[in-house]
Amino acid sequence: MPHEAKVWVRLKRLLSGPAVTHLERVECVIPPGLPDVHYIINEVPGWIELKDVDRPKRPTTPIRIDHFTKRQRLWLYRYGMSRGHAWILVHVEDVNYLFDWRYCWVLGDLTEDELMEECALWWTDKGSWIFFKPLADTLCSGVVDPPAKGTKAPFKI
Numbered sequence: 001m002p003h004e005a006k007v008w009v010r011l012k013r014l015l016s017g018p019a020v021t022h023l024e025r026v027e028c029v030i031p032p033g034l035p036d037v038h039y040i041i042n043e044v045p046g047w048i049e050l051k052d053v054d055r056p057k058r059p060t061t062p063i064r065i066d067h068f069t070k071r072q073r074l075w076l077y078r079y080g081m082s083r084g085h086a087w088i089l090v091h092v093e094d095v096n097y098l099f100d101w102r103y104c105w106v107l108g109d110l111t112e113d114e115l116m117e118e119c120a121l122w123w124t125d126k127g128s129w130i131f132f133k134p135l136a137d138t139l140c141s142g143v144v145d146p147p148a149k150g151t152k153a154p155f156k157i
Contacts, residue, residue, distance in 0.1 A: 046085030
């Protein structure tokens with residue numbers, strides 16, 4: 001099973017509460033960059049891009065996300081700028097880090113300590129079932145403001 005498929009299985013198990021009315025993995029290349037998961041929780045729709053990466057040997061080494069394409073980042077950016085709920089779930093071995101769309105341009109340049117500091121929510125794979133409510137609340141939260149200065153797209157859109 002590919003790494004992101006394992007992240008999907010964990011996420012699906014975690015988001016199996018009554019507030020989740022729709023949760024679906026999307027395997028589609030049209031439109032380019034479309035995220036991996038579409039959800040509706042408490043009547044709030046949104047998208048999640050799944051990323052599974054290895055932990056570097058040194059804690060000071062940034063966690064690279066080599067398979068996070070420009071088109072994926074651009075899709076998240078545009079959807080977020082339109083006030084949509086768009087998230088990136090980065091799974092690093094046994095820890096999950098959830099970021100809102102505003103981080104799409106800096107993910108891949110942060111160390112694991114910085115991931116933990118900057119993320120909207122993090123949890124470990126062990127005992128993750130207790131995180132349903134915080135995760136559902138975060139995915140439905142109003143973290144859809146335009147990006148802070150300096151986090152805009154690094155190229156003309």
